[in-house]
Structures are given as C-alpha cells and as structure tokens.
Amino acid sequence: MSETITVVGTGLMGSAVAKCFARAGHRVTAWNRTRERMAPLSQSGIVLEPDLPTALRRSRLLFLIVASYEVAQELLQTVTEVLADRVVVNGVTGTGLQAREMAEFISAHGGAYLDAGIMCYPLDIGGPAAMIKFGGHKTAWEQYSRTLLALGGASGYLGSDPALPNVTDAAMAGAFYNVALGAYLEAASFGATVGLKSADLAPIAIHMMGLLGRLLRDEATPAIDRGRYETDQATLDVYIAAVRHWREELLNAGQRCGLMSANLHNLEVARAAGYGGHSIYTQFLTNGVERKAS
Amino acid sequence: MSETITVVGTGLMGSAVAKCFARAGHRVTAWNRTRERMAPLSQSGIVLEPDLPTALRRSRLLFLIVASYEVAQELLQTVTEVLADRVVVNGVTGTGLQAREMAEFISAHGGAYLDAGIMCYPLDIGGPAAMIKFGGHKTAWEQYSRTLLALGGASGYLGSDPALPNVTDAAMAGAFYNVALGAYLEAASFGATVGLKSADLAPIAIHMMGLLGRLLRDEATPAIDRGRYETDQATLDVYIAAVRHWREELLNAGQRCGLMSANLHNLEVARAAGYGGHSIYTQFLTNGVERKAS
Numbered sequence: 027m028s029e030t031i032t033v034v035g036t037g038l039m040g041s042a043v044a045k046c047f048a049r050a051g052h053r054v055t056a057w058n059r060t061r062e063r064m065a066p067l068s069q070s071g072i073v074l075e076p077d078l079p080t081a082l083r084r085s086r087l088l089f090l091i092v093a094s095y096e097v098a099q100e101l102l103q104t105v106t107e108v109l110a111d112r113v114v115v116n117g118v119t120g121t122g123l124q125a126r127e128m129a130e131f132i133s134a135h136g137g138a139y140l141d142a143g144i145m146c147y148p149l150d151i152g153g154p155a156a157m158i159k160f161g162g163h164k165t166a167w168e169q170y171s172r173t174l175l176a177l178g179g180a181s182g183y184l185g186s187d188p189a190l191p192n193v194t195d196a197a198m199a200g201a202f203y204n205v206a207l208g209a210y211l212e213a214a215s216f217g218a219t220v221g222l223k224s225a226d227l228a229p230i231a232i233h234m235m236g237l238l239g240r241l242l243r244d245e246a247t248p249a250i251d252r253g254r255y256e257t258d259q260a261t262l263d264v265y266i267a268a269v270r271h272w273r274e275e276l277l278n279a280g281q282r283c284g285l286m287s288a289n290l291h292n293l294e295v296a297r298a299a300g301y302g303g304h305s306i307y308t309q310f311l312t313n314g315v316e317r318k319a320s
Numbered sequence: 321m322s323e324t325i326t327v328v329g330t331g332l333m334g335s336a337v338a339k340c341f342a343r344a345g346h347r348v349t350a351w352n353r354t355r356e357r358m359a360p361l362s363q364s365g366i367v368l369e370p371d372l373p374t375a376l377r378r379s380r381l382l383f384l385i386v387a388s389y390e391v392a393q394e395l396l397q398t399v400t401e402v403l404a405d406r407v408v409v410n411g412v413t414g415t416g417l418q419a420r421e422m423a424e425f426i427s428a429h430g431g432a433y434l435d436a437g438i439m440c441y442p443l444d445i446g447g448p449a450a451m452i453k454f455g456g457h458k459t460a461w462e463q464y465s466r467t468l469l470a471l472g473g474a475s476g477y478l479g480s481d482p483a484l485p486n487v488t489d490a491a492m493a494g495a496f497y498n499v500a501l502g503a504y505l506e507a508a509s510f511g512a513t514v515g516l517k518s519a520d521l522a523p524i525a526i527h528m529m530g531l532l533g534r535l536l537r538d539e540a541t542p543a544i545d546r547g548r549y550e551t552d553q554a555t556l557d558v559y560i561a562a563v564r565h566w567r568e569e570l571l572n573a574g575q576r577c578g579l580m581s582a583n584l585h586n587l588e589v590a591r592a593a594g595y596g597g598h599s600i601y602t603q604f605l606t607n608g609v610e611r612k613a614s
C-alpha cells in the first residue's frame with residue numbers, strides 16, 4: 027500500500043531512508059534545516075518542502091532522523107499543533123530514557139511514538155543487510171510495520187517499551203560491535219610484530235566470527251536465558267589460564283593489552299563470585315548488578 | 321595420494337585429526353600416553369600403537385597434539401633417534417618463541433618442523449568451517465600441503481617462520497575472539513536490565529558481525545596495510561563522543577563496563593597521540609610499540 031511519508035532530516039541516513047521509501051512507491055516529502063542539502067533528493071521524486079509545519083501536515087507517518095534528541099525535541103516543540111494523530115518514528119540515536127520522554131511528549135500532543143534503532147550503514151538501507159529495530163506504540167507498529175520493515179531485511183519490532191531500540195543500540199553497537207573492532211585492532215597490532223598484515227588476519231577474524239555466532243546462538247543463549255551455567259567444555263578456570271597465557275605473549279611483544287586485560291579482569295570477577303568451575307558465560311552474571319544462576 | 325601418518329595424542333582434537341586422515345584414505349597410526357583413551361579410534365581403521373618409538377618409526381609424517389609444549393618436548397626427548405628425516409607437525413598451542421625452539425630442536429635431530437595453529441573446534445575438523453594455519457619448513461609444507469589442507473576448508477600456510485601460527489592464534493583466539501565474546505556478555509548483561517534476552521540479542525550480534533567483517537576487509541585492512549588513516553567517515557573524535565555516550569548509558573544502568581572502559585581508553589590513547597581527526601583504525605598504531613602513519 028502506498029503511504030504518504032514525511033522524512034525530517036536529510037543527512038546521509040535520512041536521505042537513504044527517504045529514497046528507499048520513494049523507491050517503494052510511497053509519496054515522500056522531505057524537510058531539512060539546511061535547504062541545500064536536500065537538493066540531491068529532487069531527482070528521486072521526493073517533494074522538498076522548506077516549511078516544517080507544512081512538511082509535517084502533509085503526512086500521517088513522520089520519520090525523524092536529525093543529529094540528536096535535543097535537536098529533535100527543539101524542532102517538535104515548534105510544531106506541537108500538528109502532532110495530533112501523527113505517528114512519529116524517531117531514528118535519532120539516544121538513551122532509553124530520552125526515548126521514553128520523547129514518547130510521552132508525542133503522546134501528550136495526541137500522536138503515537140515509535141523509536142527506531144538503526145544498526146547498519148546508510149548504504150545498506152533497503153537491502154538484506156539493513157537492520158532497524160523498532161519499539162513503542164504497538165498499534166502504530168501494526169499499522170505501519172510493512173512500510174517500515176521494507177527499510178531493511180533484518181529489521182523487527184522489539185516490544186512496546188520505546189526505550190528498547192536505544193538500549194539495544196547501546197548494547198550492540200556500543201558494548202559489542204565497537205569493542206570487537208577495538209579487539210581486532212589489538213590483535214592486528216600484535217600480528218604486525220611478526221610481520222602479519224591485516225590482509226592475513228581479517229579473513230581469519232571473519233572466519234572466527236562465524237564460529238562466535240554459532241557459539242552465541244547454540245551455547246551462550248541457552249545458558250544465559252535458562253540461567254544454566256554447568257559445562258562439559260572448558261570451565262572458567264581453564265579459560266582464565268588460556269587468556270593469561272595469550273596476554274603474557276602479547277605483553278612480551280610490547281603490546282598494551284588494554285582490552286585483553288579488561289577481559290581477564292571480567293573473567294576474574296566471575297571467578298571471585300564463585301563461578302570458576304562453571305562456564306565462561308557466567309560473566310553475564312557479574313558484569314553489572316549481580317545476578318544469581320538459577 | 322595415500323600417506324602413512326602417525327598422530328601423537330588422541331584427546332578430542334587429536335582424535336578428530338586422526339579420524340579425518342583415516343577417512344581421507346591415509347594409513348594412520350595413533351599413540352596416546354593413556355592407552356584406554358585410544359580405544360574409540362579402533363573402529364575408524366586406525367592402528368593403535370602403545371609404543372611411542374614404534375609409532376613414530378611407522379610414518380614419515382608425524383602430527384603432534386598433546387596438552388602442552390612441555391609435554392611435547394618431554395616426549396620427543398625420549399625418541400630423538402627416530403626424528404631424522406621426519407616431518408613433525410605440531411598442533412599444540414604455545415607461544416611463538418616455543419615454536420621456534422621446537423623447530424630448532426627438530427632440525428638439530430634431522431627432522432623438518434611445521435607448526436599448526438588450530439583455530440576451530442574438534443567437530444569442525446575436515447569440514448569447510450575448519451581452519452588450521454601452518455607455518456615453518458617450506459619444502460615440508462609443499463610436500464604435505466594437500467594432505468594437511470584436507471583437515472580444514474579454511475586452512476592455509478602463513479610463511480616459513482614457525483612462530484606465525486602461535487602468534488596468529490594468540491592474536492585471533494586470544495586478543496580478538498575471546499574479547500569479542502566478553503563484549504557480547506557485557507552487552508547481554510545490559511540488555512537484561514530492560515528485559516532483553518540473549519535470544520533477542522544474539523541474532524543482532526550475528527548480523528553486526530557481518531557488518532564488522534565487511535568493515536575489516538574493505539576499510540580497516542587497506543587503512544592498516546597501507547598506513548593511510550585519513551577518513552571521510554566518522555573521525556576518532558566523533559567516535560569517542562559516541563562511545564562515551566554509550567558507556568554513560570550502561571554505567572547509569574549499573575553496569576561495570578570493563579571492556580567498554582578499556583576500549584574508550586584505547587581510543588583516547590590514539591587521540592593523545594594526535595589522531596583525533598583521523599580514522600578509528602589509528603588505534604592500531606598506539607596499541608603497543610608506537611608506529612607512525614606513513
């Protein structure tokens with residue numbers, strides 16, 4: 027079904043989203059504070075509207091993708107009268123709390139709020155590698171899910187709490203992805219001490235991410251979600267010995283081992299909590315407020 | 321071509337290797353210190369030989385896979401007279417230095433040495449997901465590469481330095497893989513504070529590892545291997561702001577953020593070295609002995 031959609035903010039990601047909606051046959055209006063930056067969109071059949079209230083009035087579905095929650099809040103404060111009966115999808119990155127506050131603000135002015143955690147690059151939008159995780163107003167989601175899911179092949183709805191996308195983003199992009207990238211760069215620095223190139227190591231890292239994916243799906247997930255930490259594989263104690271060994275080798279080669287040292291510490295905290303004979307997934311229990319294995 | 325191969329050590333990995341060789345049509349002899357542990361191999365057409373010198377004499381190609389370099393060294397000291405003209409492939413995990421010492425020892429007794437870094441699980445051996453990286457004696461490698469590559473679809477030869485497989489293993493299994501796993505467990509701990517399950521997060525992590533693999537191959541590798549750190553994407557300064565933001569959110573939820581804090585520190589060290597306006601891959605330059613961008 028063809029929708030009428032207004033995209034607010036036409037940076038790299040906003041432009042990718044607007045073009046993807048247009049390609050899918052929707053009637054798209056775009057607005058951007060700096061008018062000139064919208065120009066490249068005119069060739070995609072998108073209406074460029076310089077007046078924000080006019081742009082918002084044109085569509086029931088509004089997709090916001092500006093620099094920050096502060097900017098989004100500031101813009102929306104000027105147009106509260108047009109929010110009634112609108113569905114506001116917010117692709118801005120922020121905290122779970124900011125998303126909940128934004129949801130209340132939209133709701134107070136008669137609109138429905140969906141938060142969107144965009145976990146891919148602009149060039150991925152519309153393709154199978156694109157992932158946008160939505161959360162918030164369930165009825166609004168049900169109404170627009172087809173339109174929104176077409177933005178990315180790996181997208182989905184996390185639940186009615188509007189905080190979920192931002193929490194997922196901080197967890198996955200922040201705590202997982204960028205640490206994993208940093209870990210690769212520690213590995214590559216060490217490899218370089220014996221002449222290994224990133225071209226030698228990157229294919230191995232890609233291969234090992236395949237193994238890690240299988241481990242997360244088949245072993246870590248059942249352990250964590252069922253609270254079962256017995257193991258017939260390497261125990262935490264055995265694993266700590268291996269990690270110490272690897273770390274010594276890197277230290278001897280003059281590496282700082284920032285992430286490796288922090289990882290060893292995480293493992294030692296789990297052991298100090300009494301999990302030395304359990305699986306390495308017990309780190310899950312001791313990375314924050316302590317939880318108990320069931 | 322059918323070879324005669326002796327496998328020394330029949331733990332989980334040694335047994336997998338011996339069975340894979342037998343399946344490929346080679347004549348395989350196995351030896352293990354604890355005889356009873358060899359028993360399951362008798363059904364695979366493998367000759368179980370309780371006497372080590374006899375087992376070694378039977379084959380020119382010897383595959384060692386015991387608990388440690390110390391154990392390997394101790395065993396080989398008792399059979400130095402049978403090492404002449406043998407090719408010893410060592411699958412034991414150790415340091416680069418240990419591998420170089422072992423290579424000298426084997427060479428001093430007239431043999432050729434290949435080190436093997438096994439970067440997969442026993443159940444993978446022989447399949448496309450198996451990866452064993454070899455290093456050492458070039459002529460021996462050329463002679464047995466077909467036989468050895470059949471152990472794993474993603475295997476290969478790193479070069480004539482016998483240290484390369486152990487260094488690669490410490491880099492990839494130690495500095496990369498187990499830190500990435502720890503990072504997932506920090507992410508999952510945080511996700512649990514708003515009720516997200518590992519079953520929700522693992523598919524996202526798997527998806528993001530696809531993106532990370534592409535980044536490592538197409539962006540990090542050319543940057544590192546050419547020493548080019550200019551960027552038209554997010555600079556280190558911009559990235560640091562995002563990482564601080566994510567970390568604050570986790571801290572506010574009561575997380576310890578061990579790895580995230582270490583990662584932030586790695587980024588800040590790169591910035592302190594003057595790379596704030598360059599790409600995030602400059603971490604590579606400041607993770608150990610400082611290097612300069614070319």
